[in-house]
Amino acid sequence: MNSHDLRLMANKIRRRDVQAVFEAGAGHIGGEMSVIDLLTALYFDIMSVNPDNPNDPKRDRLVLSKGHTALALYIVLSEKGFIAKDEISTFLKPHSRLNGHPNRTKVPGVETNTGPLGHGLPIAVGMAKAAQMNDEPWRTFVITGDGEMQEGSNWEAIMAASQFKLDNLTLIIDHNRLQQGARLVDTNDVAPLRPKLEAFGWAVEEINGHNMDEICSVLAADKVVKGKPKCIVAHTNKGQGISFMSDDVAWHHKVPNEQQYKQAMAELEEASQ
Amino acid sequence: MNAPLETSSLYDCRDAFVATLEDLAAANESIVAVCNDSVGSSKLAGFREKFPERLINVGIAEQNMVGVAAGLANAGKIPFVCAASPFLTGRALEQIKADIAYSETNVKLVGISSGMAYGELGATHHSIEDFAWIRALPNVPVIAPADRIETASVIKWAAEHQGGCFLRLSRVGVPDLLPENHVFELGCANILRDGSDVTIIANGTLTYRAMMAAAILDKQGISARVINMASVRPIDTQAIVEAAQATGAIITCEEHTIFGGLGSAVAEVVVDESPVPMKRLGVPGIFAPTGSANFLIEEFGMSPSGIADSATKLIMRKK
Numbered sequence: 001m002n003s004h005d006l007r008l009m010a011n012k013i014r015r016r017d018v019q020a021v022f023e024a025g026a027g028h029i030g031g032e033m034s035v036i037d038l039l040t041a042l043y044f045d046i047m048s049v050n051p052d053n054p055n056d057p058k059r060d061r062l063v064l065s066k067g068h069t070a071l072a073l074y075i076v077l078s079e080k081g082f083i084a085k086d087e088i089s090t091f092l093k094p095h096s097r098l099n100g101h102p103n104r105t106k107v108p109g110v111e112t113n114t115g116p117l118g119h120g121l122p123i124a125v126g127m128a129k130a131a132q133m134n135d136e137p138w139r140t141f142v143i144t145g146d147g148e149m150q151e152g153s154n155w156e157a158i159m160a161a162s163q164f165k166l167d168n169l170t171l172i173i174d175h176n177r178l179q180q181g182a183r184l185v186d187t188n189d190v191a192p193l194r195p196k197l198e199a200f201g202w203a204v205e206e207i208n209g210h211n212m213d214e215i216c217s218v219l220a221a222d223k224v225v226k227g228k229p230k231c232i233v234a235h236t237n238k239g240q241g242i243s244f245m246s247d248d249v250a251w252h253h254k255v256p257n258e259q260q261y262k263q264a265m266a267e268l269e270e271a272s273q
Numbered sequence: 274m275n276a277p278l279e280t281s282s283l284y285d286c287r288d289a290f291v292a293t294l295e296d297l298a299a300a301n302e303s304i305v306a307v308c309n310d311s312v313g314s315s316k317l318a319g320f321r322e323k324f325p326e327r328l329i330n331v332g333i334a335e336q337n338m339v340g341v342a343a344g345l346a347n348a349g350k351i352p353f354v355c356a357a358s359p360f361l362t363g364r365a366l367e368q369i370k371a372d373i374a375y376s377e378t379n380v381k382l383v384g385i386s387s388g389m390a391y392g393e394l395g396a397t398h399h400s401i402e403d404f405a406w407i408r409a410l411p412n413v414p415v416i417a418p419a420d421r422i423e424t425a426s427v428i429k430w431a432a433e434h435q436g437g438c439f440l441r442l443s444r445v446g447v448p449d450l451l452p453e454n455h456v457f458e459l460g461c462a463n464i465l466r467d468g469s470d471v472t473i474i475a476n477g478t479l480t481y482r483a484m485m486a487a488a489i490l491d492k493q494g495i496s497a498r499v500i501n502m503a504s505v506r507p508i509d510t511q512a513i514v515e516a517a518q519a520t521g522a523i524i525t526c527e528e529h530t531i532f533g534g535l536g537s538a539v540a541e542v543v544v545d546e547s548p549v550p551m552k553r554l555g556v557p558g559i560f561a562p563t564g565s566a567n568f569l570i571e572e573f574g575m576s577p578s579g580i581a582d583s584a585t586k587l588i589m590r591k592k
Binding site for chain 1: 378
């Protein structure tokens with residue numbers, strides 16, 4: 001998919017996300033707007049996955065460690081063909097398999113059950129280690145939130161990935177500068193991330209996490225640095241694409257009212273033109 | 274059966290564990306070991322020598338250790354995570370819950386030096402809560418073998434089992450107890466000695482003490498049934514109900530707090546299915562004082578004579 005089509009796909013996913021949150025009356029809309037461009041690029045340009053064989057041993061893996069943005073992943077998986085598109089309307093309903101956090105045993109395409117923060121990166125290290133042991137070419141990607149980098153388990157995994165020389169592993173930090181309750185800078189400021197990761201032996205790149213060309217370019221296989229795990233610090237905005245949500249901590253899991261919903265959809269539709 | 278008990282030779286079950294793991298790994302290259310700098314305490318030096326690429330030592334980082342194992346399993350490996358029980362289960366409990374139990378991951382958690390094996394090192398190093406913590410989780414069978422024969426059988430079972438499990442091993446020597454041809458079956462208890470007056474249910478390092486207690490009781494004219502309950506979850510409901518009905522009283526012995534462990538698991542079945550008087554022996558809800566495992570087990574009333582005394586008192590409560 002070219003970058004124009006990727007942008008249109010991301011816009012479509014944003015609109016479906018806003019609609020689903022509005023209808024369900026819950027969700028993590030801010031972080032979903034933040035991560036959608038990254039997920040779109042991964043699933044429609046970078047990763048090799050097959051909805052007809054979701055457990056193909058040679059597939060690329062994506063671990064959405066910021067599992068609270070599961071809805072964005074569900075919509076991406078539905079657009080990719082892993083689940084039916086009309087299933088998105090069951091999000092959060094009783095007995096729906098589309099829980100508020102992803103479940104690999106229920107939803108094809110989900111690799112592991114995330115939700116508690118700081119779990120995805122260690123698991124991704126294990127995946128990448130297995131591929132390295134087997135000398136297999138598939139890649140492992142993991143997306144964490146920036147606030148999530150406050151979890152100590154991530155730094156255990158960062159040390160191990162470097163020790164194991166996992167150059168088949170890519171950590172993407174969705175760096176939107178906001179966590180649930182406040183700005184990172186006012187809570188426990190893990191920024192700047194680049195020098196910390198570099199000090200731990202990682203190759204680090206910083207990009208605009210909403211620029212499709214930059215995302216696709218930095219994630220391309222030819223950008224792998226031999227012997228080093230890769231960290232992409234993706235500078236993003238929580239609530240990206242919706243003016244009144246963007247960069248506002250209130251929208252971590254706030255639900256739009258009808259007027260806000262209409263405005264958000266109008267803005268996204270205009271952006272799709 | 275009333276198996277004779279020979280206690281002159283005691284064996285460290287870790288040796289049976291690593292010997293079996295090495296045999297299995299030689300036959301199945303998917304098997305890997307994951308540890309937290311615990312090569313020595315988990316006796317993995319031989320495994321490392323034979324399969325250097327298949328020993329994944331993450332350093333002193335238990336949360337990462339369990340997460341890495343989940344990722345390895347996602348890619349088709351069969352990881353045996355080997356670490357001291359208190360740190361494996363305590364530090365990484367949320368990883369065990371989310372990454373192993375909830376994600377239904379094929380990871381074998383091998384808790385080494387469980388119970389009060391690190392006796393004198395103090396309560397930080399005791400793992401007397403692990404039955405309770407892991408037993409509360411779906412999808413992770415909890416198993417405490419009683420001797421080296423059962424340990425070897427449990428490791429073979431674990432390698433074949435599709436899914437997670439928690440194997441609770443000790444380093445404190447125990448005698449041979451089960452027959453050489455014993456095959457562990459999940460959720461199946463073993464009646465080691467039949468009896469009609471009282472039932473003693475134990476596992477791990479306590480099973481042979483239960484057998485010795487039964488011998489003491491026998492001399493007093495009391496017929497005690499002894500059940501080895503390696504599988505704490507799932508538990509053998511039928512064996513417990515039959516014991517309650519046949520003997521009318523049940524005493525449990527475990528190297529664990531009496532809150533939430535084997536005794537609690539047995540009591541849950543007894544209360545639901547066939548209420549009879551019970552006594553739960555174990556660590557009585559305190560942090561243990563300084564002392565070796567064997568000292569502390571006696572301190573908490575679980576020497577053979579201590580168990581026999583409790584059994585005698587329990588029988589007096591039968592109607």
